[in-house]
Amino acid sequence: xxxxxxxxxxxxxxxxxxxxxxxxxxxxxxxxxxxxxxxxxxxxxxxxxxxxxxxxxxxxxxxxxxxxxxxxxxxxxxxxxxxxxxxxxxxxxxxxxxxxxxxxxxxxxxxxxxxxxxxxxxxxxxxxxxxxxxxxxxxxxxxxxxxxxxxxxxxxxxxxxxxxxxxxxxxxxxxxxxxxxxxxxxxxxxxxxxxxxxxxxxxxxxxxxxxxxxxxxxxxxxxxxxxxxxxxxxxxxxxxxxxxxxxxxxxxxxxxxxxxxxxxxxxxxxxxxxxxxxxxxxxxxxxxxxxxxxxxxxxxxxxxxxxxx
Amino acid sequence: xxxxxxxxxxxxxxxxxxxxxxxxxxxxxxxxxxxxxxxxxxxxxxxxxxxxxxxxxxxxxxxxxxxxxxxxxxxxxxxxxxxxxxxxxxxxxxxxxxxxxxxxxxxxxxxxxxxxxxxxxxxxxxxxxxxxxxxxxxxxxxxxxxxxxxxxxxxxxxxxxxxxxxxxxxxxxxxxxxxxxxxxxxxxxxxxxxxxxxxxxxxxxxxxxxxxxxxxxxxxxxxxxxxxxxxxxxxxxxxxxxxxxxxxxxxxxxxxxxxxxxxxxxxxxxxxxxxxxxxxxxxxxxxxxxxxxxxxxxxxxxxxxxxxxxxxxxxxxxxxxxxxxxxxxxxxxxxxxxxxxxxxxxxxxxxxxxxxxxxxxxxxxxxxxxxxxxxxxxxxxxxxxxxxxxxxxxxxxxxxxxxxxxxxxxxxxxxxxxxxxxxxxxxxxxxxxxxxxxxxxxxxxxxxxxxxxxxxxxxxxxxxxxxxxxxxxxxxxxxxxxxxxxxxxxxxxxxxxxxxxxxxxxxxxxxxxxxxxxxxxxxxx
Amino acid sequence: xxxxxxxxxxxxxxxxxxxxxxxxxxxxxxxxxxxxxxxxxxxxxxxxxxxxxxxxxxxxxxxxxxxxxxxxxxx
Numbered sequence: 001x002x003x004x005x006x007x008x009x010x011x012x013x014x015x016x017x018x019x020x021x022x023x024x025x026x027x028x029x030x031x032x033x034x035x036x037x038x039x040x041x042x043x044x045x046x047x048x049x050x051x052x053x054x055x056x057x058x059x060x061x062x063x064x065x066x067x068x069x070x071x072x073x074x075x076x077x078x079x080x081x082x083x084x085x086x087x088x089x090x091x092x093x094x095x096x097x098x099x100x101x102x103x104x105x106x107x108x109x110x111x112x113x114x115x116x117x118x119x120x121x122x123x124x125x126x127x128x129x130x131x132x133x134x135x136x137x138x139x140x141x142x143x144x145x146x147x148x149x150x151x152x153x154x155x156x157x158x159x160x161x162x163x164x165x166x167x168x169x170x171x172x173x174x175x176x177x178x179x180x181x182x183x184x185x186x187x188x189x190x191x192x193x194x195x196x197x198x199x200x201x202x203x204x205x206x207x208x209x210x211x212x213x214x215x216x217x218x219x220x221x222x223x224x225x226x227x228x229x230x231x232x233x234x235x236x237x238x239x240x241x242x243x244x245x246x247x248x249x250x251x252x253x254x255x256x257x258x259x260x261x262x263x264x265x266x267x268x269x270x271x272x273x274x275x276x277x278x279x280x281x282x283x284x285x286x287x288x289x290x291x292x293x294x295x296x297x298x299x300x301x302x303x304x305x306x307x308x309x
Numbered sequence: 310x311x312x313x314x315x316x317x318x319x320x321x322x323x324x325x326x327x328x329x330x331x332x333x334x335x336x337x338x339x340x341x342x343x344x345x346x347x348x349x350x351x352x353x354x355x356x357x358x359x360x361x362x363x364x365x366x367x368x369x370x371x372x373x374x375x376x377x378x379x380x381x382x383x384x385x386x387x388x389x390x391x392x393x394x395x396x397x398x399x400x401x402x403x404x405x406x407x408x409x410x411x412x413x414x415x416x417x418x419x420x421x422x423x424x425x426x427x428x429x430x431x432x433x434x435x436x437x438x439x440x441x442x443x444x445x446x447x448x449x450x451x452x453x454x455x456x457x458x459x460x461x462x463x464x465x466x467x468x469x470x471x472x473x474x475x476x477x478x479x480x481x482x483x484x485x486x487x488x489x490x491x492x493x494x495x496x497x498x499x500x501x502x503x504x505x506x507x508x509x510x511x512x513x514x515x516x517x518x519x520x521x522x523x524x525x526x527x528x529x530x531x532x533x534x535x536x537x538x539x540x541x542x543x544x545x546x547x548x549x550x551x552x553x554x555x556x557x558x559x560x561x562x563x564x565x566x567x568x569x570x571x572x573x574x575x576x577x578x579x580x581x582x583x584x585x586x587x588x589x590x591x592x593x594x595x596x597x598x599x600x601x602x603x604x605x606x607x608x609x610x611x612x613x614x615x616x617x618x619x620x621x622x623x624x625x626x627x628x629x630x631x632x633x634x635x636x637x638x639x640x641x642x643x644x645x646x647x648x649x650x651x652x653x654x655x656x657x658x659x660x661x662x663x664x665x666x667x668x669x670x671x672x673x674x675x676x677x678x679x680x681x682x683x684x685x686x687x688x689x690x691x692x693x694x695x696x697x698x699x700x701x702x703x704x705x706x707x708x709x710x711x712x713x714x715x716x717x718x719x720x721x722x723x724x725x726x727x728x729x730x731x732x733x734x735x736x737x738x739x740x741x742x743x744x745x746x747x748x749x750x751x752x753x754x755x756x757x758x759x760x761x762x763x764x765x766x767x768x769x770x771x772x773x774x775x776x777x778x779x780x781x782x783x784x785x786x787x788x789x790x791x792x793x794x795x796x797x798x799x800x801x802x803x804x805x806x807x808x809x810x811x812x813x814x815x816x817x818x819x820x821x822x823x824x825x826x827x828x829x830x831x832x833x834x
Numbered sequence: 835x836x837x838x839x840x841x842x843x844x845x846x847x848x849x850x851x852x853x854x855x856x857x858x859x860x861x862x863x864x865x866x867x868x869x870x871x872x873x874x875x876x877x878x879x880x881x882x883x884x885x886x887x888x889x890x891x892x893x894x895x896x897x898x899x900x901x902x903x904x905x906x907x908x909x
Contacts, residue, residue, distance in 0.1 A: 003515040010804065017808055021816055139821045146766045162822060304764070305823070470886040605864050620865055625885045628869050637873055650870035658866075690866055 022137060025144045027154045030102065040137060042098045044080050046156045051292070052103045053283040054079035056160075056273075057096060058111025059087040061212040064260040068159035069302040070267055071274035072295055076287030081160025085133060086126055089114050089189035093196050100203050106283045107206045108196075109273070112226040112237065113217055115193065118186045147301075155294075157302045163263060165306075170215055170250040170258030176241055181221045185229060197233065206282060211239040212269065213248045215258030238276070246272055263306070310352050311829045312493065312579045313532050318525055321348075322583055325489075326513050329587075338480050338508050341587075345489040349452050356451035359417050364483045367461045370410040371468040371475030371482075377403055378471075407469045411462055418458045421450035426671030453492040453832070455668060459618050460486050464500045466622055473501050481508040490583040494576050494831040496594040496614035503591060510587040521586030523792050526810050528578030531571040532827075533818030535774040539568040540819075540827045541762040547732055550742050555750035557761075558742050562729040567775065569728060570598065573612070573831050597782045598724075602716045604685045607724060615668070619661045628657035648691075655687055662686075669731070674739065678731045685723055770817055835900050841874045842896060851896040858890040868893060875899075881906040 027046040031039055039045050044052065054077060056066045062083035071077050080103075082095045092114050099105070144154040200207045209230050211218055223239050230237035240246055246268050250258055253265035261269065277283060286292040312318065325344045329337055349357050381399040385392060419427075425447045432442040464482070468475045476482045485504035546553060546561025553561070574595045584591035594613050601607035608616050627633065637653040644652075666679020700707050726743065733739035763771075781791050795803055820826065839851045849862045857863045863871070871893075872883045881903060892902045 654866045654869045
């Protein structure tokens with residue numbers, strides 16, 4: 001009995017200490033304005049208000065392929081990956097809704113792949129993983145102790161991007177040829193897509209659809225379907241799978257046999273997107289603005305990471 | 310799978326403990342056996358059949374030995390018989406069974422682990438003679454086959470020799486062979502060391518539970534704070550050694566040896582910690598190896614259970630075999646006692662180290678690793694009388710602390726070089742690294758230090774982690790059991806230590822997106 | 835017994851064999867030395883030491899080694 005009491009005390013004190021450590025390690029920006037879980041789900045809340053001009057919204061293809069820090073360094077454009085694993089259109093909508101409360105983005109790039117993902121096909125394995133991702137806070141944040149010692153506060157250096165430089169080459173085949181697969185965009189996704197459109201209209205945001213290079217997740221049929229869909233809503237659609245300048249080398253630029261790009265691939269995609277934004281004069285550069293020094297700070301740390309791992 | 314998987318240490322083990330506590334005493338061994346087979350099945354699926362075949366074969370062999378011994382005793386009771394003849398007859402019968410069972414067990418080991426290496430090298434020979442080459446088959450081996458096969462062999466040999474009585478209880482034997490904490494990476498305990506203990510385990514006290522988890526946490530500390538961090542540096546150096554200077558390579562190979570030690574001994578901390586929970590004393594596999602006087606001493610402190618196995622089941626049987634005995638007797642007439650037994654011993658040692666290398670893996674670097682230690686140990690023994698003489702002449706006190714310090718540094722350096730060949734992709738890579746260390750020790754290039762892949766904080770943490778382990782090792786070497794000391798402390802101090810340990814693992818551990826964890830190294834052997 | 839201690843001292847002079855009780859467990863004798871010891875014993879006392887008997891308990895002190903020799907002689 002005494003031992004049981006002791007064990008319970010031990011665990012309670014442990015939980016308190018653990019919470020304190022987690023609190024110390026979390027970025028404090030907006031921490032108290034949102035519920036804790038919201039804060040964890042929407043990484044963009046860690047950013048200072050009204051500094052991000054471009055959002056990239058989508059699933060794992062986005063956070064593996066678009067590195068906002070590369071775009072910042074090359075073009076002085078502030079952007080953020082609002083992406084979560086296997087994102088549904090519904091989640092894209094929720095994410096954008098929260099994001100525009102703190103930020104005034106000029107452009108949102110919505111990844112077309114989320115439109116094809118049917119919420120009804122959600123496997124229980126996927127749900128379990130979602131659950132794990134949501135509560136495994138320490139996986140992502142525990143290393144912040146280094147930032148605390150060096151900068152006095154946690155820095156989000158990757159801006160949503162997930163840095164991986166390993167190569168796991170793919171069996172190359174032409175995935176962009178017509179294989180007559182039948183695919184469709186679920187009705188519920190169209191519904192949420194239209195809600196996203198509403199938000200963009202209200203906030204004067206330009207919405208662009210885009211497709212990200214992936215041998216396993218993209219196809220000719222998806223390209224056709226997304227093109228037609230964009231035409232219907234009078235939007236721009238850029239399919240990066242078909243862009244000559246990018247031309248992914250699937251033997252060296254993928255981290256997992258053609259599903260996702262690695263850092264080498266992400267550099268190409270990021271550079272192309274940054275250039276696209278610049279050419280079309282969608283947003284202005286903040287490169288020399290002293291208010292954006294924290295972005296330069298982040299970049300210094302980001303580039304250090306590139307040499308290290 | 311790894312013993313460092315969170316679900317294993319903090320979900321699977323507690324659940325097993327809970328069920329173990331709930332069932333009546335009679336059912337407890339069955340629970341442990343079920344848990345062991347569940348882990349095995351989870352990793353290796355139906356390859357579990359090979360574990361069962363091994364267990365059944367040694368069980369039957371033991372029974373047969375017992376039966377033959379009974380028959381022998383009966384026949385010996387009769388009068389007017391040639392006792393020697395009968396003894397010989399039964400010895401022969403037993404020997405046939407022994408050889409058969411050992412071959413049966415080793416054949417699985419050979420097929421799963423060495424067939425590929427064997428065919429590759431056989432093909433090289435066939436090519437020379439322009440013969441048709443064989444196709445190479447690579448198989449996934451059953452979990453821990455290198456460990457449980459040795460346990461099985463030690464059981465048959467011990468029953469054959471009459472060192473232990475054959476077991477009539479299949480569950481007890483099966484549990485000895487497959488006990489879940491030991492199945493993946495040992496220690497290779499003998500039947501008399503663990504079988505009874507595991508079978509008779511009956512309670513988990515609050516004290517034992519805490520005591521065991523202390524050690525498990527210390528294993529996690531070694532793995533998450535030191536090993537997975539050092540891995541970054543080690544990978545850098547070994548994968549691009551050509552672009553580093555000798556000093557960096559030296560740092561790299563020291564780091565690799567530390568990584569290996571922390572990984573393996575950390576795993577043993579988890580293994581023995583689980584044993585402690587059930588009040589089962591699994592034998593230690595390490596005894597502060599970096600305080601060794603010489604290589605022989607080192608191997609009595611590093612992977613102790615493998616050393617014991619090879620000593621008891623290879624070294625003595627070979628060196629005391631009839632042909633070798635004859636040889637040393639005839640040599641006695643010409644040489645001193647020291648050297649004459651050294652030759653017989655040397656041949657036995659060769660077998661030991663050849664097998665040690667082979668056991669670690671089917672590949673030339675591993676065989677080289679074995680031979681390297683063979684040569685070092687043999688040289689050590691050949692020159693020992695000479696060294697004693699030299700020391701006496703130079704008036705060096707061989708008992709002094711300074712001399713001990715010198716021995717430790719010398720032995721460690723030799724060990725680092727050995728482990729370098731162990732890690733290198735090919736023997737040639739190892740030799741090249743050695744060459745760089747001798748020719749370009751301090752040549753600086755732009756790659757040094759900065760490109761080790763670690764930042765200032767990582768380096769500091771590795772040092773702090775190593776110092777913690779060092780302090781505990783020094784205490785242990787002086788027979789202070791740190792866990793017992795902690796227990797004597799006031800509850801506030803004690804809990805503060807626990808919390809510090811747990812939180813430092815959680816916060817400072819090298820896990821998450823930016824780190825790649827080290828796979829269990831010794832599970833592949 | 836004296837003969838045995840003589841042999842031991844010749845092989846490894848650093849130990850006091852009259853008092854030492856942990857020759858093997860304390861690692862005063864390594865396996866090669868034990869091998870020499872066995873061949874000396876077999877030579878001197880005309881016995882055969884089987885591998886089964888090579889366990890720490892039999893070699894931890896001069897006394898236990900002597901007991902082993904006595905036992906082997908009887909067989």
